[in-house]
Structures are given as C-alpha cells and as structure tokens.
Amino acid sequence: xxxxxxxxxxxxxxxxxxxxxxxxxxxxxxxxxxxxxxxxxxxxxxxxxxxxxxxxxxxxxxxxxxxxxxxxxxxxxxxxxxxxxxxxxxxxxxxxxxxxxxxxxxxxxxxxxxxxxxxxxxxxxxxxxxxxxxxxxxxxxxxxxxxxxxxxxxxxxxxxxxxxxxxxxxxxxxxxxxxxxxxxxxxxxxxxxxxxxxxxxxxxxxxxxxxxxxxxxxxxxxxxxxxxxxxxxxxxxxxxxxxxxxxxxxxxxxxxxxxxxxxxxxxxxxxxxxxxxxxxxxxxxxxxxxxxxxxxxxxxxxxxxxxxxxxxxxxxxxxxxxxxxxxxxxxxxxxxxxxxxxxxxxxxxxxxxxxxxxxxxxxxxxxxxxxxxxxxxxxxx
Numbered sequence: 234x235x236x237x238x239x240x241x242x243x244x245x246x247x248x249x250x251x252x253x254x255x256x257x258x259x260x261x262x263x264x265x266x267x268x269x270x271x272x273x274x275x276x277x278x279x280x281x282x283x284x285x286x287x288x289x290x291x292x293x294x295x296x297x298x299x300x301x302x303x304x305x306x307x308x309x310x311x312x313x314x315x316x317x318x319x320x321x322x323x324x325x326x327x328x329x330x331x332x333x334x335x336x337x338x339x340x341x342x343x344x345x346x347x348x349x350x351x352x353x354x355x356x357x358x359x360x361x362x363x364x365x366x367x368x369x370x371x372x373x374x375x376x377x378x379x380x381x382x383x384x385x386x387x388x389x390x391x392x393x394x395x396x397x398x399x400x401x402x403x404x405x406x407x408x409x410x411x412x413x414x415x416x417x418x419x420x421x422x423x424x425x426x427x428x429x430x431x432x433x434x435x436x437x438x439x440x441x442x443x444x445x446x447x448x449x450x451x452x453x454x455x456x457x458x459x460x461x462x463x464x465x466x467x468x469x470x471x472x473x474x475x476x477x478x479x480x481x482x483x484x485x486x487x488x489x490x491x492x493x494x495x496x497x498x499x500x501x502x503x504x505x506x507x508x509x510x511x512x513x514x515x516x517x518x519x520x521x522x523x524x525x526x527x528x529x530x531x532x533x534x535x536x537x538x539x540x541x542x543x544x545x546x547x548x549x550x551x552x553x554x555x556x557x558x559x560x561x562x563x564x565x566x567x568x569x570x571x572x573x574x575x576x577x578x579x580x581x582x583x584x585x586x587x588x589x590x591x592x593x594x595x596x597x598x599x600x601x602x603x604x605x606x607x608x609x610x611x612x613x614x
Contacts, residue, residue: 239487247271256491260296260484268302272415277491277511279314279484291498292324293491309499311492314577315352319360326376326499328464328468330385331577336360336397343376344401345464347385349392356380366403370446374458375403376503376508382467383595384409386475387588388581391427404457447516455606460506462500462550463602467595469496470555474564475591479576500597504550510599514540537589549605556559556601559594566590 239258242415246252249270252259257273265271269286276289279296287300291308294300298312301320309326318324318335323342329335330347332355341358343366348356356379366375371600378593379393391410395401399413402420410427413419421428448454467537467592514536521533539546566587 236530241484258484258487260488277488277496279488291495293495295488295489309495309502311495326502328465328499330380331388332356334358336362340364342366343373343403345376345378345382345461346393347380347382348390354392356392356394358395359399361398362395364403365400369443370448370513372510372513373506374462376458377403377405377407378400378457378461378464380409381409381599382464382471383592383599386468386471386580386595387583387592388577389588404454404461406457406460410471444520446513446516447520448514448536449532451514451517451532451539452606453481454510455507455539456603457508458503459550459606460599462503462507463553463599465496465499465503466553466602467598469493469500470560470598471595472496474560475567476576478568478571479574479579508543508547511540511543546605550602553601553605554597556594556597559590559597562589563587563594
C-alpha cells in the first residue's frame with residue numbers, strides 16, 4: 234500500500250485523487266488533479282510535477298514534468314525535466330528527454346525522443362499525432378528513435394518537430410533538428426540532422442494479395458531494434474553514473490530508483506518483442522520461397538540466417554559492454570565539478586570537449602548492443 238512518508242507535505246492532491254503502490258512517491262510542490270481526478274499507481278514524481286487528470290501507472294516524472302487531463306500513462310514511461318503532454322495523451326514505453334513536449338490527442342507509445350535546450354526551444358509532437366506501433370503481422374518490434382541518447386543527454390541538440398495530425402510508422406529513426414510537416418504519415422528513416430522530411434510520392438497501386446506474417450525488411454527491423462535497445466542501455470548507464478551524482482535528495486532518489494526500474498523494464502520489453510519477431514521469420518521465409526523470385530529467395534535466406542543465428546545474437550546482446558574505459562575518463566571531469574550543481578544547467582554548461590567524451594562513452598554502449606546483428610550479417614557475405 235501507499236507509504237505516507239513518501240508524499241511531500243506541501244504536495245497538493247485535489248479531491249478525487251487515488252494513490253496506491255508501495256513505490257509511489259510525490260515530491261515537493263507537486264499538484265495532482267487540478268482539472269480531473271488522478272489515479273496514481275507506483276509512480277515517482279520529482280518536484281513541481283503537475284498531473285492535471287487521468288491514469289498514471291509505473292511511470293517516472295522528473296522536476297517540472299506535466300500532463301494535462303485525460304492522460305493515460307502506462308509502465309515503461311519516463312518523462313525527464315520539464316517534459317510533458319497536453320490533454321488526452323497516451324504514453325506507454327515512452328521516454329522523453331528534458332523539454333520534449335506533446336500536444337493534445339496523441340498516442341505516442343514505444344518511442345524515445347530528445348532534442349531542444351529549454352521549454353521555449355523544445356522538441357514538439359503535434360496534436361493528434363500517432364506512433365503506429367502494431368503491425369499487420371501482429372508484432373511490436375516497432376520502437377522508434379527520435380534523436381539519440383549519446384548526444385541528446387547533453388541538452389544542446391536542435392529540436393525535432395513532428396507536425397500535427399500526422400504519424401510515424403515504427404520502427405523509424407529521425408535525426409535532431411528534423412521537421413515533418415503537419416498531416417504527414419512518415420514511414421522512412423532519416424537519421425541525418427536538420428532536414429525537412431516529406432514522404433516520397435506514392436505511385437498508384439492496384440490491390441494485391443496480402444500474406445500475413447511475410448516480412449520484407451527483416452534485417453532493417455533487427456538493426457533498428459538493437460540500436461534502440463542500445464540507446465536505452467546508454468540512458469540506463471547515464472542514470473547509474475551521472476544522474477546519481479545529482480539525484481541525491483529523498484524524492485529525487487525515489488525517482489532515480491524508479492527510472493532505473495523502468496529502463497530495465499523497457500529493455501525487457503524490447504528484447505521480448507524482438508524475440509517474438511525473430512520467431513516468426515522461419516514461417517516468413519517458407520512463404521517467401523514459394524514466391525519463387527530472386528528477390529524473395531534472397532530475403533528468405535536472410536531471414537533464415539537471422540532465425541538460425543538468434544541464440545548467438547542473444548548472447549552478444551547479453552554480453553554487450555558498458556564502455557567502462559570511456560566512462561571513467563568522462564567521469565573524472567564530471568565528478569569534480571558536480572557537487573552542489575543543478576543538473577540541467579550543469580550539463581548544458583559542460584565544456585564541449587568534456588561533452589564529446591561523454592557522447593563517445595555512451596555511443597560505445599549503443600554500438601556494443603547494436604552490433605549484435607552482425608553475427609547474421611557476416612554469414613551472409
């Protein structure tokens with residue numbers, strides 16, 4: 234049940250709020266239920282968090298995070314400082330780095346997004362935006378990465394803009410500073426920075442037979458999932474070794490512990506969904522061979538390799554490194570400067586060479602996991 238000692242005495246809980254869960258904590262200056270009742274289950278809130286109405290379970294909200302009424306926030310969600318959403322927003326397995334802002338009427342599950350340098354210069358998810366995270370093949374190996382962790386945690390990247398009434402078909406990668414105009418459903422990858430993105434013109438196509446469970450881009454899906462997993466692990470390492478220097482107060486420590494739990498849960502979810510995807514590739518390859526074309530045969534061979542090598546790929550995922558040598562080099566600079574500092578201004582004020590060391594460390598963490606797919610790739614050469 235709820236532990237009253239984990240609720241700050243100056244937190245404001247309006248009538249109709251329900252709190253439960255032994256890990257629930259509400260920091261100083263938080264306000265719950267200003268517009269509608271709030272149900273809060275096993276969530277951790279820093280200071281000055283505003284949850285105006287809705288359902289929140291298994292999520293972490295750092296200082297100044299906010300959500301409008303009608304929110305539906307489920308486990309695997311971490312909103313860092315001053316990130317948030319307007320009314321009627323759905324998050325699950327959603328990680329927003331500081332300042333990222335979502336508009337209204339949004340479904341944005343299975344995403345990690347960064348970019349921006351302040352509440353006035355932030356990455357934006359426009360109203361009525363959807364991240365499409367469930368395929369006709371009945372899988373969810375679809376997590377999308379907007380920006381990245383190694384650069385994003387340095388809080389100096391250009392914001393990403395996703396125009397309203399649009400969507401992303403996961404899994405995709407989008408670079409910092411990219412703009413997708415309103416009304417666009419975007420299906421491609423654009424990891425380069427600073428681009429305005431339009432979908433290629435669609436050619437008229439006649440209806441054709443659809444075969445459920447037959448994949449055409451298995452290697453791309455595998456690579457995207459491993460890269461996403463690597464970024465989640467990089468963020469976890471950032472919490473373990475950098476965030477821990479700043480999240481030392483009682484309620485911040487609850488948030489730090491909660492964020493680590495959620496990041497571990499996100500990793501478990503991504504690995505589970507990827508394993509389910511790979512388990513379907515033998516069936517897909519069998520049907521591709523029936524197709525008889527050279528392209529289908531090549532795709533079938535690739536999918537068979539991935540399925541056959543999956544145990545070895547899983548071993549490489551489990552054994553991926555934490556970039557310890559680069560980490561220690563970075564932390565020598567950071568630990569000496571950190572005592573008594575405020576996290577956001579401290580990170581933004583780090584000298585560029587120090588930031589480069591941190592980014593290199595985190596990129597090594599990403600690459601160690603992302604490179605696991607090369608087991609199957611090497612056998613295809």
